[in-house]
Amino acid sequence: MRYHVLCGIVVSGLLFGSAHPAFAAGPVRLPSAATVSSGAAAAASVPQQLVKITDVTNIRQTPSLDAPVVKKAQPGQTYAIVETVAGPGGDWHKVVLGEDKTAYVASWVVETAENKPGKSSTGQEKPSTGGKQPEPSRTILNIIDVTNVRAEPDLESAVVAKAQPGQTYTATGTEGAWYKVSMANGKTAYIASWVVTATTLSGSAGQSAGQSAGGQVFIYHTHNRESWKNVAGSKSGSSVDDAKTNITLVGQELGRVLQQKGVPAITANDDIAGRLVLKNLSFTQSYSESRKTILEAKNTNPALSYLFDIHRDADVPRSQTTVTINGKAYARIMFVVGTGNPGYEDNAVFAETLKELLEKKYPGLSRGILVKSAHQGNGEYNQSLSPTSLLLEFGGVNNTLEENKRTAAAFADVFADYYASVQSKSK
Known part of the structure; x- marks a missing residue:
């Protein structure tokens, strides 16, 4: 890591916090290890320099400390370097x-x-097979930002899916600078090599990234437009809904904090409510529709095992x-377990474990566990898809988005501890 001592004190706040006026000078281009352009990427086999994020870091529009911040990069994320330029305060990587x-x-x-080929994403050489026939290796693609999955290896090709941060795909081959992947429907699709990081696993590993580390988290919202009285655009009858300011923002915050804490998490953004309208389906069919979202995600990423349906x-x-x-005010959490799932006892044990951990670290944040049968609602809540699947009620209509986001961060804090414990026991 390179440090510039003379300007370190001045610029640290600018790099990790909000932008302030600083220097302004035209960049001088320097040679880089690899160059990637949006129209013509370097071949996937060409060594590529990556930026490794070690702390929450501002990524800016131009190479200047007073340039607008376009993204807050999180620890552990990596980005491909296009080139390195000289700017105010020192060198800047174009990523x-x-x-x-x-x-x-x-x-x-x-x-x-x-x-580069022959190394894992951590830069370690693949182990020697000692003269034996090498086992087949697998290349796991790690999605670091919302990424287009395309029908053909071309930037003009149709987008067939939006891969989410934290999601993984197994590459089935390469075509130029693109990775081939197999979708849940059996069709081949393509992901640009310069927008992902790749991890090579030996055949003996036998698992995709995340499975050997205790599984991954999938966050979704069966009633995705649930909102709060102080901001809801629709308040007809007992419904308090909004198409934009709704419970999905709480799920996004939960996913963001989990990833920041090193827990692999994917947050779905499916508009289930809108899908019901388009298909002319009743509200009672919400869980059938969200089940399709879960199954599609699990087909693409079998490592998903912790399923959290976030409600209000x-x-x-x-x-x-x-x-x-x-x-500070927090929206309390209620754990909901449905007895319509034949294996609901496992889900209940999981809920009890998290409830106790939550109470120890954040006393009063839990409202307890509500066990519901088919006579009290759906009764199954898609919990048969995993023994570690839960429906979580965050607050109610009289809470605020800010209170719910605090709760999401608190729950992520507790779950990260639980996840680390599961990982250590599996080693």
Whole structure:
């Protein structure tokens, strides 16, 4: 890692916080280890320099400390370097954010590594087979930002899926600078090599990334438009909904904090409510539709095992759905387990474990566990798809988005501890 001592104190806040006016000078281009453009990427076999994010870091529109921040990069993320330029304060790496998006990150707040064939994404040489026939290897593609999966290896080709951060795909081959992947419907699709990081696993590994580490988290929303009285655009009858400001923002916050804490998490953004309208289906069929979302995700990524369906409770008095911790208001969580699932006892044990951990670290944040039969609702809640599947009610209509986001961060904190414990026991 490179540090610039003379300007370190001045620029640290600018790099990791909000932007302030600083220097302004035209960049001088320097040679780089690999160059990638949006129209013509280097072949996948060409060694590629990667930026490794070690702390929450500002990625800026231009190589200057006063340039607008276009993204907050999280620890553990990596980005392909297009080129390195000289700018105010030192060198800046131009990095790829998407198929046709680039931005800049200061070189002195990140690390770099070479990602090339014959090495894993950590730069370690693949172990020698000692003269034996090498076992088949698998290349796992790690999605680092919302990424287009295309029908053909071309930037003009149709987008067949939107891969989410934290998601993984197994490459079935390469075509130029594109990886081939197999979709859930059996069709072949393509992902640009310069917008993902690749991990090579030996055949003996036998598992995709994340499976050997205790599985991955999938966050979704069966009732995705559930909102709150203070912001909802629709308040007809008992419904309090909004097409934009709704419970999906809470799920996104949960996923963001989990990833920041090193827990692989995918957050679905499916508009189940909109899908029901398009298909002329009743509200009671919401869980059937969200089940399709889960199954599609699991077909693409078998490592998914922790399934969290994030909801918002109904018009429950605020006094019952809110708790104050260290002077701040939080929306309380209720764990819901459906007995319509034949294996619901496993889900109940999982809920009890997380509830106890939550109570220890954030007293009062849990509203307990609600066990519901088919006579009290859906009764199954897609929990038969995994013994570690839960429906979580975050607060109620009288809470606020801010209170729910605090709760999402708290739950992520507790689950990260649980996840680490599961990982250590599996080793």
